[in-house]
Amino acid sequence: MVQKCDHFSEEPMTDNIPYTFHPTAVSDDLQKRFGDIEDGTETAEVATIAGRLMLRRVQGKLAFGTLQDSGGRIQLFAPGKVTPNFAEFCELSLGDWIGVTGTVMKTKRGELSVKVESWELLAQAQRPFPDKFHGLNDPDTRYRQRYVDLWVTPESRATFVLRSRVISLIRRWLEDREFMEVETPMLHPIPGGATARPFTTHHNAFDQEFFLRIAPELYLKRLVAGGFERVFEIGRVFRNEGISTRHNPEFTMLELYQAYADYEEIMTLTEELVSYLATELCGSTTLQYGEREIDLSTPWRRASMTELINEQIGADLSVETNIDELRSIAKQHGVEVKDSYGPGKLILEIYEKTTEAELWGPVFVTDYPKEVSPLSRDHRSQPEMTERFETIIAGRELANAFSELIDPVEQRARFEDQVKQKDAGDDEAMVVDEDYLRAMEYGLPPTGGLGIGIDRLVMLLADASTIRDVVLFPTLRPEASS
RNA sequence: GCCCCUGUGGCGCAGCCUGGUUAGCGCACCGGACUUUUAAUCCGUUGGUCGUGAGUUCGAAUCUCACCGGGGGCACCA
Known part of the structure; x- marks a missing residue:
C-alpha cells in the first residue's frame, strides 16, 4: 500500500469544504498586470485565486507559499498577524488545493505575491506529491498518473x-x-x-x-x-x-x-x-x-516516389521496370519479398525500406x-x-x-x-x-x-x-x- | 515476435561490477526553532518483503535463471 500523508483518514473529510469557489484572477494574468510594481509596495488590487500549494516556506510568524493554478505560479505572502487560522495555513501539505483572497503586493525581495487575507481549503492532498524540485522522472508514472504529471512537469x-x-x-x-x-x-x-x-x-x-x-x-x-x-x-x-x-x-x-x-x-x-x-x-x-x-x-518540395527512391539508392526504377528486377532490388535492400507482390507493392516496399525514413x-x-x-x-x-x-x-x-x-x-x-x-x-x-x-x-x-x-x-x-x-x-x- | 537497457520507502537518486555488521542520501510527511523567503534554513523522528519466484553461497539489493512491469531499437504499421 502506498504511503499517505499523516492526515490521511478513512473518515469523510470534505465536510468543511465549500461547494463553490469563485476566483477572480489567474496567476499569469496578475504577473502580467502587476509584475512591474516597485519592490515592497502594495497595489489597490484585491484578488481571489485558487490552485494547489506547491511550495511552502514557514518562518515562525510569517509564511510564504507558492500557489500553482492554470496560469502558472504566484507567491502567497502570509504574515501571522494578517492571515486567519495562521497555524492551519502553515500546516497545509504540498499539493493541497486552496483558495486565497488578498491584496496584490510585492515583497522586499521583489516577488509579486498575494497577501493571504482570507483563505479556504478546497481539497486535501492525501497522497504525498512528488519531489518538489525533481518532479516525476519515471515515464510510466507520468503516463499513468497524468493528473500528477500535469502539475509537476x-x-x-x-x-x-x-x-x-x-x-x-x-x-x-x-x-x-x-x-x-x-x-x-x-x-x-x-x-x-x-x-x-x-x-x-x-x-x-x-x-x-x-x-x-x-x-x-x-x-x-x-x-x-x-x-x-x-x-x-x-x-x-x-x-x-x-x-x-x-x-x-x-x-x-x-x-x-x-x-x-x-x-x-x-x-x-x-x-x-x-x-x-x-x-x-x-x-x-x-x-x-x-x-x-x-x-x-x-x-x-513535390517529388514522385520513384524519383525519390532513385535519388536515394541510385537506381533507375519505375513501375515499368521488369518485375524480376524489382524483386531483386527489393531483396538487395532487405525487403521480405512475397510471391503475391506485384510491381506496385514492390516499389512501395523498396520506398519504405530505403527512402522514407531518410526524408527530412x-x-x-x-x-x-x-x-x-x-x-x-x-x-x-x-x-x-x-x-x-x-x-x-x-x-x-x-x-x-x-x-x-x-x-x-x-x-x-x-x-x-x-x-x-x-x-x-x-x-x-x-x-x-x-x-x-x-x-x-x-x-x-x-x-x-x-x-x-x-x-x-x-x-x-x-x-x-x-x-x-x-x-x-x-x-x-x-x-x-x- | 526478437534484441538491448531498466525496476531500491510517496517522489528523485546512491549502493550492485569487486556478495559480508541494524540498506544509505535528498525531498515529502510528522515534531521543534525562526516576521521577507524563493528547491528557505536549522534540529529531531516516522516510513523500505531492495519488482516477483527459484537457485548458487556460511551469507544475496549485489552473482545465475525464469517470470512480471517499464523504456529504447528491430519487425509490422499511420
Whole structure:
C-alpha cells in the first residue's frame, strides 16, 4: 500500500469544504498586470485565486507559499498577524488545493505575491506529491498518473495546451474556408478506409459484430456524394496494431474532403495549413525538432516516389521496370519479398525500406502505385500509378491524401483485388463495401481528400519524441491489481 | 515476435561490477526553532518483503535463471 500523508483518514473529510469557489484572477494574468510594481509596495488590487500549494516556506510568524493554478505560479505572502487560522495555513501539505483572497503586493525581495487575507481549503492532498524540485522522472508514472504529471512537469502541461490550440485553430481555419465539421460512425459494420487491423466489438440488441473505425474516409465521401461539398472530421480512429513511439492504438485523425479539387490543390492546402499552425503556435515556420531544424516555409518540395527512391539508392526504377528486377532490388535492400507482390507493392516496399525514413522534408511524396492505393484515382498521365501523396516530415508520414477514386466500376475492381489479397493472407486488406459503391453509383464528383495524424502533427510542433507525450492517457498495459 | 537497457520507502537518486555488521542520501510527511523567503534554513523522528519466484553461497539489493512491469531499437504499421 502506498504511503499517505499523516492526515490521511478513512473518515469523510470534505465536510468543511465549500461547494463553490469563485476566483477572480489567474496567476499569469496578475504577473502580467502587476509584475512591474516597485519592490515592497502594495497595489489597490484585491484578488481571489485558487490552485494547489506547491511550495511552502514557514518562518515562525510569517509564511510564504507558492500557489500553482492554470496560469502558472504566484507567491502567497502570509504574515501571522494578517492571515486567519495562521497555524492551519502553515500546516497545509504540498499539493493541497486552496483558495486565497488578498491584496496584490510585492515583497522586499521583489516577488509579486498575494497577501493571504482570507483563505479556504478546497481539497486535501492525501497522497504525498512528488519531489518538489525533481518532479516525476519515471515515464510510466507520468503516463499513468497524468493528473500528477500535469502539475509537476510544466512541459507536459504546455504540450497539451498546445494540442488543444492545434485542434482549435484547425477547426477555425477550415471553417473559414467553408468546410463543415461532421461526425460519422465509429462503430462500423465493416471496416474500411484504410489498410489496418480493426478492433472488434459486439452489439447485443442486433447480436452483431461491429468494428471500431480504422478511418472515417468512406463515410465522409458518402457525404460528398450527399452534396456536402467540403466536409471534415477530427476524431479518434482505432487500429489493432503494435505500440511504439509513433503509434498509439487509438489516435486522432483529421480527414477532409473537398469536392472539385485534386491532389495538387490538396497539397497546397496541406502546406498552407501546417505552416499556418507553425506560425501561430511556434511563431515561425522554422521548428526545432530534436537535434535538427525543420523548415516549413512554403512551397514544399513535390517529388514522385520513384524519383525519390532513385535519388536515394541510385537506381533507375519505375513501375515499368521488369518485375524480376524489382524483386531483386527489393531483396538487395532487405525487403521480405512475397510471391503475391506485384510491381506496385514492390516499389512501395523498396520506398519504405530505403527512402522514407531518410526524408527530412517536408516533402510531398507523390504518385503511389495503384496496387497499394485502392481508394485513389488513376494518375492522369502515369500508367499504373494513382494521384496520391504522403507528406513526410522528419522521416515520418504526417499526411496521406489523394484525388479520390470516383468511378464505381473501378472501385469495385479495386475492392475485389483487396479481397484477393485478404484471401492470400493479408489480414489488413480491405473488404467490399457495397453501400459505399452504391453511393458512388449515384455519382461522386471529382474530390480531393486528406488525412492528417493530429498526434504526429502535435509531436512536430511540440518537439516531442514519443506519441505518448502528446496523448493525455496513452494506451498502457493495465496496472496489475494487487 | 526478437534484441538491448531498466525496476531500491510517496517522489528523485546512491549502493550492485569487486556478495559480508541494524540498506544509505535528498525531498515529502510528522515534531521543534525562526516576521521577507524563493528547491528557505536549522534540529529531531516516522516510513523500505531492495519488482516477483527459484537457485548458487556460511551469507544475496549485489552473482545465475525464469517470470512480471517499464523504456529504447528491430519487425509490422499511420
